[in-house]
Amino acid sequence: MAEFPDVRTLPLDETARAALAERGLEYRLIENERAAAMEAWSHAVRRGFAGSELTAEEVADWREPMSWRRVTGVYDPASPQADRPIATASSWVAPMTVPGGTLPSWSISTVTVAATHRRRGVARQLLEAELRDAHAAGVPAAGLTASEATIYGRYGFGPATKIATWKVDARRARWAAPAAPGRVQYLDREDAALLMGQLHERTLSDRVGEIPGWPRRWRGRLALAEDKNEVVRAVRYVDETGEPRGVMAYQIDGDPDSGRGELTIRYLIAEDDVALAALWRFALEHDLVATVTAHMRPVDEPLPWLVDDARIAVSSLKDHGWLRILDVPASLEARTYAADASVTLRVTDPHGYADGTWRVDIADGRARVVASEDQPDVALSVIELSAVYLGGFSLPVLRAAGRVTGSAEAIDTLDAALRVPRAPFLSIVY
Ligand SMILES: CC(C)(COP(=O)(O)OP(=O)(O)OC[C@H]1O[C@@H](n2cnc3c(N)ncnc32)[C@H](O)[C@@H]1OP(=O)(O)O)[C@@H](O)C(=O)NCCC(=O)NCCS
Structure with a gap:
């Protein structure tokens, strides 16, 4: 990938700064090594997504992924909480996988505007500034994942990748694929987070539209960085030589005592088709479980071909990765x-x-x-x-x-x- 400037130190977009200043608001580049500024910023993001107040531990968890991003905020000096931004955004340049290589993509994240300041054009200023910054830095495209499908078309983003939620009636599942020669084993969640990161790196180029991950992404899937009250377990698949080839984080809710457990696959990554099938089989054949649900999976999951009755696996599709060619x-x-x-x-x-x-x-x-x-x-x-x-x-x-x-x-x-x-x-x- 071509070398790009350190986006963290690019000057703030003057057009957006002036437009926000006219409304009495201050657009600021946040020095992400400053703990107090980052803490207030993290609280604003969480509030923007209607989440609960962050604990001190969660605030600390946010620091690493923000340390390599350009972090910006908009402040309202008239607010009684003037040190907490009323709008937030962060961005970095990620090598997005494309056929035959990667495309540098200006990745935009944590876009929020406080409910008290919504629909006054604040997000528009932030988004247009991000695009100008990306273009000025010579980055050929921008990317994001969207909370709603109606927000980003106006800035030229189109949905470029889809995800599927798969729901399976596990009581009717009869395995129809070859048995995997390796073994499925429980593992410590911290170890599972590390393995997810390693497998993600190793499999990045298998699909187009992927970007590299970061530790908090995997820790979140394992309820180590978010959803900490959930009971989440992790299993891995090792091949005949003992080499780990896949890992899955899952939780069981519902009513397992009466055999009506609901198993949710929180994350599943496999380096090869055998490992993928073995982990699906583990989920589908889990005792006391009636339904298996997996979110954020590929739309072309081989799942219906792994069981004898393809109708038990039902998928619903949604846009996921949005791309904006610049x-x-x-x-x-x-x-x-x-x-x-x-x-x-x-x-x-x-x-x-x-x-x-x-x-x-x-x-x-x-x-x-x-x-x-x-x-x-x-x-x-x-x-x-x-x-x-x-x-x-x-x-x-x-x-x-x-x-x-x-x-x-x-x-x-x-x-x-x-x-x-x-x-x-x-x-x-x-
Ligand atoms: C989405 C969000 C950032 C928009 O901020 P905002 O400052 O109210 O947006 P703006 O006033 O700049 O609106 C700009 C345009 O987007 C439209 N728009 C804003 N939010 C929208 C939404 N949720 N759905 C559809 N259109 C939306 C506005 O109507 C306006 O349209 P225009 O083309 O007629 O000007 C804000 O509502 C928010 O923080 N939501 C919760 C967190 C979230 O979902 N963030 C997005 C993460 S991907």
């Missing part, structure tokens, strides 16, 4: 392609970054993209371009919805080039 040539040239294509694209972008007519020539898996004055074959906005970029959404479907226009042949050709063998997948929330 630099069309750099983004399109960063990935590889499944087929050749030569298409002229008209991309509209009200913010200007991606706007233009682009000649895209794809040969031998690589694209060459130049500005063009030709008549476009295909027209779409930056939202749709960002949505189809990883191959998780189909251009012909967007055409059917009226979101993409142009020659059906050019749309089909470009769509074939964008295809990826497995569904794009981002396994974490940020």
Whole structure:
């Protein structure tokens, strides 16, 4: 990945600072080594997401993931809690996996505006500042996960990866796949958190749309950094040689005493298909459990093929990773392609970054993209371009919805080039 400046020290966006100052608000870059400022900021984020007050231990847990981010806040000097920001955001540059490599992505997180200051354009100032910062730093795209699907389209973000929640009637589950040769073993949750991090790093390039994780992400899945009252257990799968290949965190609620336990898989990661199947089998065959639910899983989970009755595994889908292309040539040239294509694209972008007519020539898996004055074959906005970029959404479907226009042949050709063998997948929330 190209080297980018340390985003933590980039100067604050002047346009947003001036616009917020006009409303009596102060936009500040937070020195994230200052414990008191970070504590107040962490409390503001938690309040913004309607959570309970953070304990001192939880405040401490937040420090590491914020230490490498650019952390910003908006303050209201007229507030009786003037040291607690009324709006928050943080960002960093992450190498997002794309076919054949990575795309530097300006990752935006912890966006909140206090309920007392909502719908006055504060978030808009923060988001537009993030995009200007990213663009000025030469980062070709921005990414985020969204609490609601209606917030970020106005800034040019499109949904690029989906997740599935799988629900299984475990009482009807009959295993239909080969038995795994290794073993499933309980392990200490701290060890499980370490193993999750290692397996995530080792499997990052298996899927497109992923970004590297950080310790608190895994500790949270194991109820070591959040949900601390939950009874969470961890198991790993080791292969015949004793090498750990997968790990799962789960909890059992419901009424296990009468055989109606509800097992929730809080996180499952496997380095290979055998480990994945073995951990699913452990969950489905758990005694005293009637239903198994797994959130934030790939949409193309092999689960229905692992049991004899595919109907017992029901999935519901949701958008998850949102992407915003800022630099069309750099983004399109960063990935590889499944087929050749030569298409002229008209991309509209009200913010200007991606706007233009682009000649895209794809040969031998690589694209060459130049500005063009030709008549476009295909027209779409930056939202749709960002949505189809990883191959998780189909251009012909967007055409059917009226979101993409142009020659059906050019749309089909470009769509074939964008295809990826497995569904794009981002396994974490940020
Ligand atoms: C979402 C949130 C950050 C918006 O902050 P805000 O300062 O009220 O937003 P703004 O006033 O800048 O609104 C900008 C635009 O977004 C729209 N908008 C804001 N929040 C929205 C929401 N939740 N759903 C749909 N549209 C929303 C506004 O209507 C406005 O539309 P416009 O295009 O007509 O101008 C804030 O409501 C919040 O903190 N929510 C809880 C935490 C959260 O969900 N954060 C997002 C994490 S991904």
